[in-house]
Amino acid sequence: MAAALEITGLHAWYGESHILHDVNLTVNQGEVVTLLGRNGAGRTTTLRALMGLTGARKGSIKINGVEAIGLPTHRVAHLGVGYCPEERGIFSSLSTEENLMLPPQLAGPDKGMSVAEIYEMFPNLLERRHSQGTRLSGGEQQMLAVARILRTGARLLLLDEISEGLAPVIVQGLARMITTLKSKGYTIVMVEQNFRFAAPLADRFYVMEHGQIVETFAASELSAKMPVLTELLGV
Numbered sequence: 640m641a642a643a644l645e646i647t648g649l650h651a652w653y654g655e656s657h658i659l660h661d662v663n664l665t666v667n668q669g670e671v672v673t674l675l676g677r678n679g680a681g682r683t684t685t686l687r688a689l690m691g692l693t694g695a696r697k698g699s700i701k702i703n704g705v706e707a708i709g710l711p712t713h714r715v716a717h718l719g720v721g722y723c724p725e726e727r728g729i730f731s732s733l734s735t736e737e738n739l740m741l742p743p744q745l746a747g748p749d750k751g752m753s754v755a756e757i758y759e760m761f762p763n764l765l766e767r768r769h770s771q772g773t774r775l776s777g778g779e780q781q782m783l784a785v786a787r788i789l790r791t792g793a794r795l796l797l798l799d800e801i802s803e804g805l806a807p808v809i810v811q812g813l814a815r816m817i818t819t820l821k822s823k824g825y826t827i828v829m830v831e832q833n834f835r836f837a838a839p840l841a842d843r844f845y846v847m848e849h850g851q852i853v854e855t856f857a858a859s860e861l862s863a864k865m866p867v868l869t870e871l872l873g874v
Contacts (some may be wrong), residue, residue, distance in 0.1 A: 721788030
């Protein structure tokens with residue numbers, strides 16, 4: 640079986656700025672992988688490069704064995720990729736339920752979660768289904784942003800800083816959500832600054848610095864790697 644995501648020799652630019660330098664990264668089907676690094680290390684740019692949202696790119700990005708480096712963003716999404724950016728992108732004038740109904744479902748066997756399934760996973764959204772986007776708390780907006788990509792049928796989820804700035808009780812709910820999604824066979828790539836949130840959830844970790852991967856290790860190696868992480872991240 641092909642890896643869910645295989646990045647080889649990826650370089651990416653914003654205008655003249657060369658941000659990613661020879662990034663190599665593999666995510667197997669059903670894995671949760673976390674990209675760690677300080678702000679500006681290139682983690683968000685890596686997710687954006689996967690979606691074709693940077694400037695020039697070169698290298699290889701294979702999604703379920705399909706080369707995607709030359710594809711426009713909408714074609715990448717149709718390969719079963721759901722991207723949840725840090726800014727969330729909730730439509731403030733629409734209700735929770737209207738936001739949920741916006742994404743088209745992908746063709747193919749993965750039809751995406753029904754609204755009923757979404758509400759079962761996110762009971763807060765059921766309570767707020769008639770509320771406008773602007774009236775949702777930060778945590779509810781984050782849940783809605785993730786829920787919206789689950790509606791499409793995407794099985795590879797790219798989640799950028801989903802725990803940032805949220806209350807501990809909401810962060811715990813997001814951790815339960817990731818555990819549930821993993822049990823359903825989803826593949827998840829997380830960019831996280833909150834190491835305590837990411838550490839118990841991930842199967843493997845990549846550490847980025849200056850647009851390059853400088854460390855990679857499995858969850859079982861975490862305790863042995865803590866001195867290195869302390870030096871690289873200040874965790």
